[in-house]
Amino acid sequence: MTSSEPAILAENLAKSYRRTRAVADVSLRVDNGETMGVLGTNGAGKTTTVEMIAGLRAPDRGRIRVLGLDPRRDRARLRQVLGVQLQDAYLHHALRVVELVELYRSFYPAPRSTDELLDMVDLTDQRRTIFEKLSGGQKQRLSIALALAGRPRVVILDELTTGLDPAARRRMWDTIARLKADGVTVLLVSHAMEEVERLCDRVAVIDSGRVLALDTPAGLVARAGAESLDDAFVALTGKSLEVSA
Amino acid sequence: MTEAHGTLVAAHRPGVRSLLTLVGCEAKMVMRDTAGLVVPLGLPLLILLTSASSATDQVVVNGRTALDVFVLPIVLTMVVAMIGIVNMPSFLAYYRRSGILRRLAVTPASPAMVLTAQAIVGLVQTIIGITGALVVAYVVFGANPPAHVATALGVLGLTMAAMYATGMIVAAVAPTPNSAVAIGLVIFFIVGALGGMFGGRDALPDPLAEIGGWLPFGAAVEALGAASAGTSVEVAPLLGLGGTVVVGAVVAGLLFRWE
Numbered sequence: 001m002t003s004s005e006p007a008i009l010a011e012n013l014a015k016s017y018r019r020t021r022a023v024a025d026v027s028l029r030v031d032n033g034e035t036m037g038v039l040g041t042n043g044a045g046k047t048t049t050v051e052m053i054a055g056l057r058a059p060d061r062g063r064i065r066v067l068g069l070d071p072r073r074d075r076a077r078l079r080q081v082l083g084v085q086l087q088d089a090y091l092h093h094a095l096r097v098v099e100l101v102e103l104y105r106s107f108y109p110a111p112r113s114t115d116e117l118l119d120m121v122d123l124t125d126q127r128r129t130i131f132e133k134l135s136g137g138q139k140q141r142l143s144i145a146l147a148l149a150g151r152p153r154v155v156i157l158d159e160l161t162t163g164l165d166p167a168a169r170r171r172m173w174d175t176i177a178r179l180k181a182d183g184v185t186v187l188l189v190s191h192a193m194e195e196v197e198r199l200c201d202r203v204a205v206i207d208s209g210r211v212l213a214l215d216t217p218a219g220l221v222a223r224a225g226a227e228s229l230d231d232a233f234v235a236l237t238g239k240s241l242e243v244s245a
Numbered sequence: 246m247t248e249a250h251g252t253l254v255a256a257h258r259p260g261v262r263s264l265l266t267l268v269g270c271e272a273k274m275v276m277r278d279t280a281g282l283v284v285p286l287g288l289p290l291l292i293l294l295t296s297a298s299s300a301t302d303q304v305v306v307n308g309r310t311a312l313d314v315f316v317l318p319i320v321l322t323m324v325v326a327m328i329g330i331v332n333m334p335s336f337l338a339y340y341r342r343s344g345i346l347r348r349l350a351v352t353p354a355s356p357a358m359v360l361t362a363q364a365i366v367g368l369v370q371t372i373i374g375i376t377g378a379l380v381v382a383y384v385v386f387g388a389n390p391p392a393h394v395a396t397a398l399g400v401l402g403l404t405m406a407a408m409y410a411t412g413m414i415v416a417a418v419a420p421t422p423n424s425a426v427a428i429g430l431v432i433f434f435i436v437g438a439l440g441g442m443f444g445g446r447d448a449l450p451d452p453l454a455e456i457g458g459w460l461p462f463g464a465a466v467e468a469l470g471a472a473s474a475g476t477s478v479e480v481a482p483l484l485g486l487g488g489t490v491v492v493g494a495v496v497a498g499l500l501f502r503w504e
Contacts, residue, residue: 054351055351056347056350056351067254069254076257076258076353077254078254079351079352079353080254080257080353081254082351084351086344086347086348086351088344089344089345089347089348090343090344090345090348091345091348092270092274092345093343094273094274094277094278095270095273095274099270099273100270102266103266103267103270104352106259106262106263106266106267107259107263107352107353107354108257108259108353109257146348150352150353
């Protein structure tokens with residue numbers, strides 16, 4: 001494995017749904033072990049971009065490689081090393097937390113243990129709770145645990161902490177920091193500036209289906225001549241994130 | 246090209262252990278869905294209890310009574326049809342609608358695995374329903390075993406395939422879980438009514454009776470009745486069941502969408 005080879009490579013991606021163009025031209029290069037943030041307002045094309053990288057949608061145009069694999073052609077191989085948390089995916093509503101964790105663990109050859117996964121997302125006390133009885137934040141945390149079940153080398157997290165209370169949010173940040181320390185590559189879609197600033201090595205600002213800027217958080221702030229990442233985002237896109245969040 | 250580290254990833258597909266875990270989860274989903282669990286097992290039993298006692302003393306042929314030749318085939322076909330046409334498609338439609346299949350699509354699990362697990366759970370539920378009905382029929386009402394056991398089992402297997410195929414058509418055309426239940430129930434009652442579920446097909450107008458004999462419910466009742474009586478099973482009902490499997494597979498293959 002050569003370090004010069006990116007973990008995620010997306011070149012000139014484009015995707016339209018009927019009359020709307022969701023992604024016009026997005027290119028990203030995420031290095032091994034890097035945490036890349038994807039920042040944008042609702043409808044900017046963030047989710048479509050990560051869904052194409054995850055192999056859920058075929059791009060109309062462009063080329064994608066994740067650890068050198070084509071997400072659609074090499075589906076079976078990529079699924080073992082890629083963990084994905086989708087924004088509004090649902091799970092079997094009548095199953096208990098522990099049953100869902102064990103189901104998702106069973107898909108992988110060398111999964112994390114059930115106890116470790118529950119502990120990572122603070123759901124040990126809810127292990128016997130039926131999925132539909134969980135709060136929104138707990139469902140979200142379970143979804144993150146399932147994304148990490150197979151010890152992925154690349155993780156895509158769509159709206160990591162949306163809907164979480166401040167304590168749970170900090171706990172998730174610690175979890176991501178630990179993944180990073182283990183050399184896992186993370187692609188983090190977010191609305192939350194504080195989260196992106198704290199966790200991400202670099203940030204791609206996406207608007208109207210295009211990458212407007214790609215730099216370190218500090219670099220973005222300096223480039224926009226702004227005081228904070230918030231101000232830099234407004235300067236770049238002319239939009240405020242807080243309104244849509 | 247930069248394929249180097251991707252080639253280090255060995256292709257691994259979830260194996261039997263994973264399928265069994267999924268089967269266990271699907272079984273729990275079914276068990277925790279009270280209506281889906283009780284109706285396909287309870288309703289046929291109710292029909293059996295209300296119509297068996299009067300049917301035990303009418304010997305039809307070869308020492309087999311009306312219970313053996315008419316009532317039991319209807320009861321068993323009902324169990325298979327409800328699970329295949331109503332339950333299974335409503336689960337699949339719910340999985341598709343709720344995003345569960347999408348979530349599974351980003352794991353190494355394949356949609357085919359979900360379908361296989363559902364089919365296994367449906368099969369087990371069907372076997373439990375059929376066993377329950379047979380135990381009641383034999384123990385309480387003194388029913389007789391089929392004259393041709395192997396033929397009866399073969400017909401039951403073909404009936405299951407035909408009902409699942411019909412269920413796959415329902416799952417393919419239903420846009421929502423609710424519509425899957427509605428479409429499934431309508432089809433169940435149409436094939437049931439034309440197939441003798443509410444009384445013999447003889448009472449129906451000739452063209453309807455003819456059509457009902459070709460549709461999977463009537464065909465199954467006809468063939469099971471013949472196997473039970475020990476008379477030869479006609480070709481027409483077997484063609485009806487086989488044809489349903491083919492039509493179901495083709496329609497579902499063309500129209501079924503995972504998303």
